[in-house]
Amino acid sequence: MLHIGPNNPAKAFHAFYLGIAVSTLCFTQNAFSSSLNMTEGVTSVSKEIYSLHMNIFWWCVAIGVVVFGVMFYTMIAHRKEHGAKASNFHESTFLEVLWTLIPFVILIAMAVPATSSLVKIYDTEEADIDILITGYQWKWKYEYLGEDLSFFSNLSTPNNEIYNRLEKNPNYLLEVDNPLVIPTGKKVRFLLTSNDVIHSWWIPDFAVKKDAIPGFINEAWTIVDAPGIFRGQCAELCGKNHGFMPIVVEVKPENEFNQWLSEQKAVAAKLEELNSTTFTFEDLVTRGEQVYLNNCAACHQANGKGVPGAFPSIAGSKIATGALSDHLNIVIFGSQKNPAMQAFGAQLSEADLAAVITYQRNAFGNNMGDSVQPKEILAFKQNNK
């Protein structure tokens, strides 16, 4: 009979696969717990995909049981040490045709539901709401088409958590300052594009994943029936902070959504007012620090030292300690040499631009002592475009 030890691998294989089988069982038991399996999600598409996934999975398990079953049987039953004599058969047209045809039929059984789901996913027509989503290194911009509302959405997990100086909160890396908000029960169409490299916008619970390609617009859609908060991440390598550009979508009942929409517009109007305010030096610097941390620190680092070879230091930088116009130019219109330094003129308000530039000129030991006001930014923009 069987005995244990390195000479008896079949036994150990056996044990191992028993293990796998058990974990497979647990896996299906836990099918609804999202830590082991694909999420079932909250939309009809995501549910369809989930059942497609389970369907193919079980087909594979079944085939695996048959194939590995025969294999383990032979590994146990036909061992030389137990006196098995080798037979000599090595051909059978019947068998070979059989095991060409059976998998083929199984594949057709998988392809049919897959095709119908795919057709459904591709039907982006007749949307109620269009949202233009633009990927940036490393944040998302949401623009409600026809609503005159747009904003950026940045990671809001503090650096201290990332660098293990603070305890990590439950939504670690999956939280943003401004989530995308959509209403329940409406067909929302996402129009995806990118400002720089390729990103990919993914919310597992909607089963929406679509690449944001610079220069092109891709479409995806969803209808979410119940309110909730849903989280996802950028799903295409997009540079250094690819792991740090989460996506959060808040689904609200329609009336709350409309309320939110008008609030946002009011906030935007408030911000617009700031652009014509004159700030004190201190206000500019305090505001600037915040803007800097949200928008610039990803590359130039919180300490302003940058990343040698990739992102220049702001501390002691020729531009940040040189002529103001050069500084305005690179921040507002971006760098000609290196597109990673984006044209922030289109991303930040005049107030924020004034603040961050003033901050850069006076932080990290730059001590220029000068400052710039929103109005001057506006003038600079108009004179130089």
Place this chain on the structure above:
Amino acid sequence: MSHGPAKGIGRWLFTTNHKDIGTLYLWFSFSMFFIGGFFALVIRAELFEPGLQIVEPEFFNQMTTLHGLIMVFGAVMPAFVGLANWMIPIMIGAPDMALPRMNNWSFWILPFAFAILLSTLFMEGGGPNFGWTFYAPLSTTYAPPSVTFFIFAIHIMGASSIMGAINIIATILNMRAPGMTLMKMPLFVWTWLITAYLLIAVMPVLAAVVTMMLMDIHFGTSFFDAAGGGDPVLFQHVFWFFGHPEVYIMILPAFGIISAIIPTFARKPLFGYASMVYATASIALLSFIVWAHHMFTVGIPLVGELFFMYATMLIAVPTGVKVFNWVTTMFRGSLTFETPMLFAVAFVILFTIGGFSGLMLAIAPADFQYHDTYFVVAHFHYVLVPGAIFSITAGVYYWLPKWTGHMYNELMGKTHFWLAFIGLNLTFFPMHFVGLAGMPRRIPDYALQFADFNMISSCGAFLFGAAQVVFLFNVVRTIFSKSKASAEVWEKPTGLEWQLPSPAPYHTFTKPPVIQ
């Protein structure tokens, strides 16, 4: 002609002998495997727990990129070429490779190419950080300056592969001993013949795509830039036209090795030889029309999506034929489980699991959820590590006695196997779970719900790494060991190689044998 090898280092630098060149390739590949594996360990160490501990994101991306590149182009491909060099001339009764000097050149390009590639790590702005798939524009407009060196390294690596493939084709088609008809060739020779065709068909396409990158970066063209009428997705089409056949380049020779080992230890002829040949050829042909299954989420039109989904699914059929044939070869054999057989059996099982997840990925709507998650990482490590790497390991154990004339230590071999087997499943099985749960790939830090499985993965990776140290030790020990191996080594194995003494003489078949 009949004399032995030259003395000293010159033997290796200037050799034209297929066995020496094979040895060079194998050692080169082994060292690249360790370097690439070391990078993987850096990745795994950083991913041991959430938060940034060991490396910065920028460097993490360089590790991921170089790990992929080095494993694919530095470890797996050269290992197969090394085995081809050693075994193909012997298996078909040829005196050497068809073009021996060019053979040496193909090899010696590689150390330079990889030296250039690795040196980018020390350049300003760091090494390539855009993944081994180097999608534009991250790899063009937004790349560090070292990308230029990366491009040229790829160019000359490609030249090496093309020359190597031409050599193998010429050898197989032109140098067979009298009576060695095509349908008598061992499957390893067949699979390599087909692989060589894949190589000369797709390596030039890789060269073309990096050339277009070079032009976009330095000469103002707009191949991958919509502003000028180009398209970043064009990059992906061209890359994957190369890239998908490339993954079969990394598995077809493995099929050949396994088809040699299983019959030996089942003491039974290979089941369905002819269908194995046809299946290999079908896989190779299909591999040219499935590339966009890597691009299901880029927004190709529905018909394209459906076409690539169906074509990809079809590949399961010929691959299934292979798996069934192996199992049937074992069936009612007289099985023993020496180290090569252990690796071969594990190959069949784990590769099939990897194939299953591949098939799941091929279902386009489901791929919307899997794509760019660790589920994909799990898939391709299952086909590459217990696939490509295990087959190479199995081949090394199987033929090592023939190469060195010494028997390896069986206990150590089995220890290596079990450590590797457990280590790799610990490393890569949990990746299915975190992938399905939504963990994207190529990230240096992750959300808390992925923590436990990542920790297991990281432990497994170190265990697997340790197993490879056992392997290295075993190989070195065998070379210097005193235990003599017989000419046949195993029990009545088939193939010309076993009719030569062990170690195989420096020159074999200078006069062609006649095969009846």
Place this chain on the structure above:
Amino acid sequence: MAVTSVNSPSDIYYVPEQSKLPIFASMGLASSVIGLALILNGHSAGTMVLMCGFTVFAFVLWCWFQAVITENLAGLNNDQLKSSYVWGMGWFIFSEVMFFAAFFGTLFYVRNFAVPWLAGDGTHDNFTNSILWPGFEHTWPLMQTPDSAVNGDAAAMQGPDQNMGLSSAGSIWGWLPFWNTVVLLTSSITVHMAHTALKFGHRKPFYLWLGATVVLGVVFLILQAEEYIEAYHHMGLTLSSGIYGATFFMLTGFHGAHVFLGTFMLLVMFLRATLKNHFDANNCFGFEAASWYWHFVDVVWLCLFIFVYVLA
């Protein structure tokens, strides 16, 4: 499988002795590309490294070919080895075919997919066009880039003023690509005539036809250079004038480089034949390889002519 030995010592496959050539060739090649990369990245040392590397590389190749020729003349190469060379050259040309196929595929993709999508006439809704590139239209040759359609004169990517199509030239007699086609097709015939002459052992006609082929190759290159100068100086067509310029120069440029190489190969064969009296009816692989290469270059040109110039 039973094994016996055949005893035919006269038919031994020649396996060269140890050789220093490959490793030096690798060093030369590696230094060349390092030099090139340094130049592109703006390092002053680049030129030096490239020159050294290239010199080594060229010298090694020269020695290499000489070694092969010497071995052949010494009668070391049996028929089987010769057929290895034939297989080698054949599949090398196939790899070149695939290299060009990638560029033709690129052309196909941009013409049939990328540009129409940017212009909004694909199967999609035309958001790409209406939101990102309003005003951009689908034309080929692409005379106005999406960038310039949106940003006007401020655009970085400006389209060309003129294209290479027949319409820009006015009449077919003033259309360089037409003459280039004539030249290359003729040269394919002349190289074939040279081959036939060699097969019949007619030395003089062999020299003449081969010489004529080389001359035609040079004429082609001159015309091509003329066309490039014209494009850069008078037509505003450059590498950076959008995807039309990019594909145009990529395809014709790599083809031109191959014509250059082919002409060079034929020239070497010409010199070997006339000065060293190499090649006869049964022993002319070098010449044949060069002529196959030449036919390949010719076929590529025909495709270019059709897809780049005529169907523009």
